Amino acid sequence: MSRQALPVPTLPVPTLPVPTLHVCVNRRLGAAGSCAAAGSEALVAALAAEIARRGLDWRVAANPCMAHCAVGPNVKAAPGGPLLHHCRAGDAAAIIDRLIAEWSPP
Numbered sequence: 001m002s003r004q005a006l007p008v009p010t011l012p013v014p015t016l017p018v019p020t021l022h023v024c025v026n027r028r029l030g031a032a033g034s035c036a037a038a039g040s041e042a043l044v045a046a047l048a049a050e051i052a053r054r055g056l057d058w059r060v061a062a063n064p065c066m067a068h069c070a071v072g073p074n075v076k077a078a079p080g081g082p083l084l085h086h087c088r089a090g091d092a093a094a095i096i097d098r099l100i101a102e103w104s105p106p
């Protein structure tokens, strides 16, 4: 009977979720408002630039409607962060300041 080394299984290394700012970029046609119509696409770019400027390991994701259309543009910090309303591109630095003060992502 020969003795051969058995292959050692490799297990995936669990990783923490990357802190992500989910921004609604839904654009609704017609008279009803939407986050994109209120400037959320520029907000995505402004948040990404501010995160890069500060060297944070956060991401920005463009997302579909979050069902809070009347108070958009909306930003949801995840995991476990607040849902912010009425966010504008010009508020990007203040949004990041607030999240740093109030949110503890992994």
Ligand code: FES
Binding pocket: 024, 025, 026, 027, 033, 034, 035, 036, 064, 065, 066, 067, 068, 069, 070, 072, 073, 074
């Ligand atoms: S359009 Fe942004 S939450 Fe609905």
